[in-house]
Amino acid sequence: MKIGIPKEIKNNESRVGMTPAGVFELTKKNHTVYVQSSAGEGSGFFDKNYLEVGAIILPTIEEVYSESEMIVKVKEPIAEEYSLIKKNQIVFTYFHFASSEALTKAMIKSKSICIAYETVEDEEGTLPLLTPMSEVAGRMAIQQGAKYLEKPVKGRGILLGGVPGVTPGKVLILGAGVVGVQAAKMAAGLGAHVTIMDINMKRLRYVNDVLPNHVITAFSSEYSIRQLIKTHDLIVGGVLVKGGKAPKLITKDMLKEMRPGTVVVDVAVDQGGCFETTKPTTHQDPTYIIDDVVHYCVANMPGAVPYTSTIALTNVTLPYILKLANLGWEKACKLDESLNKGLNIVKGEVVYNEINEAFNLN
Known part of the structure; x- marks a missing residue:
């Protein structure tokens, strides 16, 4: 199969769809891999590294899309890429369709085969291709939240871990999935x-079993959230609905209950966010303030640590990429139920129910 790795063109996205190690596994199986020139530089992988493992370097994104039967990316295609996607072309990437009607309609129109990393689901019901980026994002949520609690960037002026004689900061995490557990580990490690x-x-x-005793668990309800936001310095939203929109757990009126300089980090921003006041931001302009509450809602948080993120992503996507390349998408999805659940849009037809529900497409 002919596989293309284009350069990501989303704002401040430095990750790349595959490492040279991943490309080597494909060329070893006699697949042809086209890599756009400088696609991997942001992650620390250079054209010469890809050439050494048998890739063909193409100068433009247009050529990569034109030559390839399957496109392997990191982020969803943006408007400039819509017209490059061909009929029957496999596009394997994070899509998060439920948060973008424009993207959904564009992919329906393209009549391509859209397989979404975030809905590939294994026998245990976990999302193996979302997990590594959720791990990165959960840990980064605390790293970034701690930074934006500093006074020069309008935070409360809190050091999360405190110091002897001073109470540590308080972190509230909504959701005990992969994001929430990783965020809790980081925050607990800082002493919060x-x-x-x-x-x-x-x-x-x-x-309760795996984290330190100073990590407290609480059953989530609107009442308990309203009580806890009054006393917490950093609030992390890490709630996931598989393939669908995140629920709005913090409404705009709740912001007035928070202390000025409280920081909220919405890791669910890719799925519409779990705060009513969430709007996607970029690494270039990551925060905004509403009612004296600092919002950090960067839609591609792991893109800030591209070396770590790209390797972590290739580790989990490569087995599926090899199946698709070796067998073709139809046979691969028929034989692998996990991969079959990744199918979102096939030749103009939405086949993932949550997308239909998000936009009333039925």
Whole structure:
């Protein structure tokens, strides 16, 4: 199969769809891999590294799309790429269709085969291709939140871990999934007081078993959220609905209950966000303030650490990419139920129910 790795063109996105190690595994199986010139530079992988493992370097994004039967990316195609996607072309990437009607309609029109990393689901019901980026984003949520609690960037002026004689900062985490657990680990490691909330008691029991005693679990309800936001310095939204829009757990009126300089980090921004006041931001302009509350809502948080993120992503996507390349998408999805669940749009037809529900396409 002919596989294309274009350069990501989303604002401040430095990740690349595949490492040279991944390309080597494909060329070893006699597949042809086209890599756009300088596509990997932001992640620390250079054209010469790809050439050494048998890739063909193409100068433009147009050529990569034109020559390839399958496109392997990191982020969803943006408007400039819509017209480059061909009928029957496989596009394997993070799509998050439920948060963008324009993207959904463009991919329907393209009549391509859209396989979304974030809806590939294994036998245990986990999302193996979303997990590594959720791990990165969960840890970064605390790293970034701690930074924006500083006074020069309009935060409360809180050091999360405190110092002897001074109470540590308080972190509230909504959701005890991969993002929430990783955020809790980081916050606890800094010495912060951490409360993690969920409606799934099994997850809360797991958190209670694996995290330190100063990480407190709480059952999530609107009432309990309203009480806790009054006293917490950093609030992380990490709630996931598979393939669908995130629920709005913090409404605009709740911001007035928070102390000035409170920081909210919405890791669910790719799926519409779990705060009513969420709007996507970029690494170039990451924050905005509403009612004296600092919002950090960067839609591609792992893009800030591209070396770590690209390797972590290729580690999990490569087995699926090899199946698609070796067998073709139809046979691969028929034989692998996990991959079959990744199918979102096929030749103009939406085949993932949550997307239909998001935009009333039925």
